[in-house]
Amino acid sequence: GVDYSVYFLARLKAERERQACFADAVSVTYQTTGMAIFYTVLTLSAGVLTWLPSALKFQADMGLLLGFLFMANAIGAMIVLPALVYVFEARYEERRMAGLNNTGDS
Numbered sequence: 001g002v003d004y005s006v007y008f009l010a011r012l013k014a015e016r017e018r019q020a021c022f023a024d025a026v027s028v029t030y031q032t033t034g035m036a037i038f039y040t041v042l043t044l045s046a047g048v049l050t051w052l053p054s055a056l057k058f059q060a061d062m063g064l065l066l067g068f069l070f071m072a073n074a075i076g077a078m079i080v081l082p083a084l085v086y087v088f089e090a091r092y093e094e095r096r097m098a099g100l101n102n103t104g105d106s
Helices: 002-018 022-049 057-105
Strands: none
Touching (some): 002 022, 002 057
16 A cells, blocks of 8 residues: 555656646646556455455455455545645745745844
């Protein structure tokens, strides 16, 4: 699950250097890395969800749990992560600008 976030964040960082607008950077990141994450989670989830009809209760439960966790981690990486980046990036910019303004007054 952490891999999804690392891939998404690395691509988003590269796009932020190219794009002036945060929304444009996120859009390009979704079109490239977002699609790769989607297909990866779909493949991994489909693989472990085949464990559901297993006669072994533990294996069936783990198949359901892993399938859910793969999907939840991908959703977190693709929805929660950009929101957190936006919030923390805005705070960083506010502090940086406040620091520039305070040094000019001295």
